[in-house]
Amino acid sequence: MSAGILLQVAQTLLAILVAPLLLGWTNQCRAWLQGRSAPPLLQPYFTLRKLFHKDAVIAHSASPLFRFAPYMMFACMALAAGIVPMVVNDLPFSPAADAIALVGVFALARVFLALAAMDIGTSFGTLGARREMMVSFLAEPALLMVFFTASLISQSTQLPHIVETLAHQDFAIYPSLAFAAVAFWMVSVAENARIPVDNPTTHLELTMIHEAMILEYSARHLALIEWAVALKLFTYSALGLALFLPWGIAPAGDYAALPLAVLALTVKMAGGGALLAFLEAISAKMRIFRVPEFLGTAFLLAVLGMLIHFLLEF
Amino acid sequence: MFELLPLDWAWAIVLYWMALGMLGLFAQRRPALITSLVFPLGALGALAIAAVGVAGLLQPASHFILPIGLPDLPFHLRLDALSAFFLVLLGGAAFGVTIYASGYLRGMEAGPLGLLTLWYHLFLAGMVMVMLADDAYAFMVAWEVMALSSYFLVTTDHKIPDIRRAGFLYLLIAHVGAVSLLLCFGVLQGGHGAYTFDYMRHAQLTPFWTSIAFLLALFGFGAKAGLVPLHVWLPEAHPAAPSPVSALMSGVMLKTAIYGLLRVSFDLLNVQYAWWGTLALTLGLITALYGVIFAAVQSDMKRLLAWSSIENIGIILTGFGLTLIFHVDGNGSMAALALTATLYHALNHAFFKGLLFVGTGSVLHATGTRLMGGLGGLIRFMPWTAWLTLIGALAIAGLPPLNGFVSEWLLLQAFLLTPGLHQSYLNMVIPVAAAAVALASALAAYVMVKFFGVIFLGQPRDPSLQHAHEAGWPQRLGMMWLGLGCILLGLLPTQVIEWISPVVLQLTGQNMPNDGHWLMLSPVDAERASYSPLIFLTVVLVMLLLTFVAVRRVYHGRVRRADPWDCGFPEQDARMQDSAEGFGQPIRQIFASFMHVKRDTPDPFDDRNPRYHGASLDKIWSLAYEPIGRLAGWLSNQVGRLQHGRIQWYLIYSFATLIFLLVFTR
Numbered sequence: 001m002s003a004g005i006l007l008q009v010a011q012t013l014l015a016i017l018v019a020p021l022l023l024g025w026t027n028q029c030r031a032w033l034q035g036r037s038a039p040p041l042l043q044p045y046f047t048l049r050k051l052f053h054k055d056a057v058i059a060h061s062a063s064p065l066f067r068f069a070p071y072m073m074f075a076c077m078a079l080a081a082g083i084v085p086m087v088v089n090d091l092p093f094s095p096a097a098d099a100i101a102l103v104g105v106f107a108l109a110r111v112f113l114a115l116a117a118m119d120i121g122t123s124f125g126t127l128g129a130r131r132e133m134m135v136s137f138l139a140e141p142a143l144l145m146v147f148f149t150a151s152l153i154s155q156s157t158q159l160p161h162i163v164e165t166l167a168h169q170d171f172a173i174y175p176s177l178a179f180a181a182v183a184f185w186m187v188s189v190a191e192n193a194r195i196p197v198d199n200p201t202t203h204l205e206l207t208m209i210h211e212a213m214i215l216e217y218s219a220r221h222l223a224l225i226e227w228a229v230a231l232k233l234f235t236y237s238a239l240g241l242a243l244f245l246p247w248g249i250a251p252a253g254d255y256a257a258l259p260l261a262v263l264a265l266t267v268k269m270a271g272g273g274a275l276l277a278f279l280e281a282i283s284a285k286m287r288i289f290r291v292p293e294f295l296g297t298a299f300l301l302a303v304l305g306m307l308i309h310f311l312l313e314f
Numbered sequence: 315m316f317e318l319l320p321l322d323w324a325w326a327i328v329l330y331w332m333a334l335g336m337l338g339l340f341a342q343r344r345p346a347l348i349t350s351l352v353f354p355l356g357a358l359g360a361l362a363i364a365a366v367g368v369a370g371l372l373q374p375a376s377h378f379i380l381p382i383g384l385p386d387l388p389f390h391l392r393l394d395a396l397s398a399f400f401l402v403l404l405g406g407a408a409f410g411v412t413i414y415a416s417g418y419l420r421g422m423e424a425g426p427l428g429l430l431t432l433w434y435h436l437f438l439a440g441m442v443m444v445m446l447a448d449d450a451y452a453f454m455v456a457w458e459v460m461a462l463s464s465y466f467l468v469t470t471d472h473k474i475p476d477i478r479r480a481g482f483l484y485l486l487i488a489h490v491g492a493v494s495l496l497l498c499f500g501v502l503q504g505g506h507g508a509y510t511f512d513y514m515r516h517a518q519l520t521p522f523w524t525s526i527a528f529l530l531a532l533f534g535f536g537a538k539a540g541l542v543p544l545h546v547w548l549p550e551a552h553p554a555a556p557s558p559v560s561a562l563m564s565g566v567m568l569k570t571a572i573y574g575l576l577r578v579s580f581d582l583l584n585v586q587y588a589w590w591g592t593l594a595l596t597l598g599l600i601t602a603l604y605g606v607i608f609a610a611v612q613s614d615m616k617r618l619l620a621w622s623s624i625e626n627i628g629i630i631l632t633g634f635g636l637t638l639i640f641h642v643d644g645n646g647s648m649a650a651l652a653l654t655a656t657l658y659h660a661l662n663h664a665f666f667k668g669l670l671f672v673g674t675g676s677v678l679h680a681t682g683t684r685l686m687g688g689l690g691g692l693i694r695f696m697p698w699t700a701w702l703t704l705i706g707a708l709a710i711a712g713l714p715p716l717n718g719f720v721s722e723w724l725l726l727q728a729f730l731l732t733p734g735l736h737q738s739y740l741n742m743v744i745p746v747a748a749a750a751v752a753l754a755s756a757l758a759a760y761v762m763v764k765f766f767g768v769i770f771l772g773q774p775r776d777p778s779l780q781h782a783h784e785a786g787w788p789q790r791l792g793m794m795w796l797g798l799g800c801i802l803l804g805l806l807p808t809q810v811i812e813w814i815s816p817v818v819l820q821l822t823g824q825n826m827p828n829d830g831h832w833l834m835l836s837p838v839d840a841e842r843a844s845y846s847p848l849i850f851l852t853v854v855l856v857m858l859l860l861t862f863v864a865v866r867r868v869y870h871g872r873v874r875r876a877d878p879w880d881c882g883f884p885e886q887d888a889r890m891q892d893s894a895e896g897f898g899q900p901i902r903q904i905f906a907s908f909m910h911v912k913r914d915t916p917d918p919f920d921d922r923n924p925r926y927h928g929a930s931l932d933k934i935w936s937l938a939y940e941p942i943g944r945l946a947g948w949l950s951n952q953v954g955r956l957q958h959g960r961i962q963w964y965l966i967y968s969f970a971t972l973i974f975l976l977v978f979t980r
Contacts, residue, residue, distance in 0.1 A: 121772030
């Protein structure tokens, strides 16, 4: 048990520390694909360091909620990173929150950020909050359907059990998971505010979703939010890998497999980041009212996956 | 040795409330006495009812015959686990709301206050009697007491025509529902002419009449609960009533309908067909989605909450339908899980909806407006109300670790078990229905961000809001009680489920299995799913603390205050924030086909005083209710031709009737 707790803490810390690296790597890949000279791999860390050193500037009208929200968001993301099996499958904390609770954790962070965005009372803040909540209510059912498909296969909503079932069975092909995987990719693009749903590097306020919400933040609060965003991307990637490419994650109690598991995670993350950059480089941001169609498609794919599970695999 | 059973206590409290109501009526010249004595005493009664309920959950059912009413028709009373659970719900929510009311009603005019005191306590007494009644006669009397007293409560401000109209609509639909219930009991007695529930339990009905009875009950109780398409009175009546009354109506009175449905379908009819469940599930899902979509486009804060109540009733009915399906399928433990989720959500809704309604009451009291377009920034002037309301808003949005999440989690787990069903088409379609529940709960988060954000956050949209005053201590205490309920129900699910288990055992014959220990909620199987809100909360708090200390220690806590960034626009004012309509705009665009959107846009060229007005109207009103209203009007006109105002004609009518009856009865 104590070894389990140690591993749990170690994995969470690892996720928190490595998360900005994935962002840096994705940015680098995208710059190469677009023919620009790439920023350094560690650029997100430099930005965080710079932000933490600055004085926070807060609007006169800010309430305590505004200053509390970044901490809340960071804590939620750290908790999410603790639930998802990344390197080890032996997470003593994971029974406290299953896949459905994971959706709840993301929702909790999002609601706090949306409320904080409305706190100052600028037009762009409320606009961002409204759009973010719109994207989320479209994405959440699709995400739950993906989890449902995975948990119908494994008879469990606990992520370690899902991973164990999917990774340690005879190599069986689940067509339902293929649909679920595409749906999951679409949902995670929307939830992480990436192209084509949102553009994290945009400077046009009118097209912003996530960035509009955090326009008023500066210094350490902004740093915490940026870090939480990186952590969210990392956790979502790890979640996708755990559900659809679970091979390599060390099973419970098998410490010899740990180095290999870390290596596997690194390779998979690097591949995933490059793929994300590639997909972003070849697509353009869509209009905000095309987003329901995009996420509706994701939902439909997830439902199709589930029906296929009943028809073919049951 | 004479011993007082919980049932005797419950009956005594009903009398006590009636006496308090009368006291209020007689003391109406002394409003201070009413608010500082009668209402706190009433609140004590509510607490006692909750205690009676807890005792009733622990003890076997008890009966009591009350020799009042018509000759040979005494009131039969019975307290079993199901009634006891709903008494706990009533007492728990009514305690907080009544404490709140004792502060909120200060400053109300003396005359109306006396009447309101009478109706308020009669309303509470009526609801308790509904849950205790053990024969159709007592049930209908109690049901009518509840309906009529709430009608008078809704029309407290009867000088406003809109409120009178809302009250009339409520009265009408309540009675259409009551007629349906009367017919339902008529069917249930099966020709014996015995109207006690005990006879009904053993009456042998043909399958056709069993289903008719169920459908009549679904219609009758659905009219009270706000099932689509019988929901139209809810968004009218709830905003019209004084806020503590709205809180009681929404939090508790709607649950009496759920109680009735459970009583009739499980206890009296002993659930027989799976299609009942499918029907209830479908109607529940439609109600949930319809309610939440309309909640998102409202601009009146109490109307928004009323629509959100429709949504929650939909979710409760969905759980009810799922329970029926599992029960008929012979899957006792799954039915137990679904029923636990249903009851849990009913209990949760009583607390968070009560909290939100009284929260809007404080806002209304302080600012004088229900329209969200005139509010904003109140977290700075009313911090107590704002932070306590935030608890309710987060809970109703289904966010962990508060109580709304627990019941939704249980419901989703129940949905995930449907592949165990024996009917293959059902087990394929029902998990998709879970997506509708997920959509409803995600939309509920949208609604609550809008509700809290527009009212309490941002800049005040009206300069007079600077003088908004904070609610007094009784109001704060009442809200704290309800907020505490939301938190504790969220953090201690295993204990709560253990309390509910006698009810679940009574109705489904099985307990919900909990594989985890006291810390871990784990229905069915620990391998399958588990959730522990206490660990969850601890980890979030530890992470919060660590992050905070780390950031402050390693770096610094310096803060400068400045104006908000204006994005290069020189003029920024409070009117440029999203209004309630603006925040609902994406919903209006995506779900346009569900509603009539009426817009009056100003002329762009030649308009000195441009005004924009938009409203999203319920299509069901124009599609179903207006034709029925026109038909009723036409029929009345036709019948009205009989009236001439001439005495000769009326004498002829009497004569003809007499002849007809003589011929007919001979």
